[in-house]
Amino acid sequence: MPVQIEIISPEKVLVSCHVDMAVLPGMDGDIAAMPEHAPVMLLLRGGVVALYKGDTVTDTYFVGGGFADITPNRCTILADRAVPVKDISIDRATAELEALSQLWEKADKSDVARLNVLQNEILSVQAEIDAGSSF
């Protein structure tokens, strides 16, 4: 019995289909959504969601952080930003990384909350570049 997966970004529904397994980039490590998985709600870091049919990857999407809700027969991903890996623009991502690095330099190093947010954003963009160049 396949699991129903949905990847939703604020602008639109990117994916809504049945897959055998989906691997999600959880904040504390990757997690695979499979049929009959115990219900979990998790925070996502920036990374790649891979959809599996049998043992082969059929599709990959980059998500820039968000939330996922896994139930035994359903997996809903609420992504802050989501793009198919093949559509990633490395130029844009590199420019963004540059801008973020400058922000990091200028940021007040005692403002821990702000540094945390920046760090997560930098890691997310870095993951996007990695995903885009490995494609």
Add this chain to the structure above:
Amino acid sequence: MASLKELRARIGSVKSTRKITSAMKMVAAAKLRRAQASAEAARPYAKAMQRMLSELAVATAGEVAAPPLLAGTGQDHIHLLVPLTSDRGLCGGFNANIHKLTSRTISRLQSEGKVVRLLPVGRRAFDFFTRSHADLIVDKLVGFSGKEIPFSIASDLGEKINTLFEAREIDVCTLVFNRFHNAMMQVPLCQQLVPVVVEEGKGEIHADNVASYEFEPDETTLLSMLLPRNLQVQIYAALLETAAGENGARMTAMDNATRNAGRSIDRLTQLYNRTRQANITNELIEIISGAQAV
């Protein structure tokens, strides 16, 4: 009775008005299609968000001290109303409906002894409330409608509300906006954003089987991430509904205006022809009676 020259000028002016209104209708129709598509595309996200939040709220109920964005400040004294309108008029009762509903809510809250603050979004709301309730306005956001709405506007607005909330300057926050049904109908409604209204039994899990749910990293962290995000997403959805509604309302209003202009032209043309005939008849009578008198 108006002279022929005056009538001709009036017919000409109504005709050019009709040209303008029909062009505006076309433009609104084209924009409506795009705005409606994006409003409908944004609904699943807002809905899924609401569902996750309800599930989380049920799961954390009574366990941890709920964050203020979820449970409120525990008071119900200062209300922030956020009316969403368009920047430009000429769209029928679209903005007036929001103004009416907001004004009604303001007087109801004030009669209950509450303090009301306003954060109008859209130039029409800002202009309207500067006239009637200038002292209540804390902030404003204008000059973005008509274009594609970037998510950053919603996140900025969410940020503003969050700051006000954390500074304990407001206790309750409510959006007033038009929900888009179709081009003919937009329903003005109030949606309370903070504290979050949890609709029990809406999610797939209920209080009794929520124990089996696992959270990663943990409920509190998840909740603290989800809540501000939810605020932004609900605002974004409302902004998109407003954009779609504005274009729908404008299309309908301009369609009516075009039809009325057509009717007015028909009436004026008939009057013009009658006057012309009457003039000819008068002249003939004058000539004939002149000839008879000789």
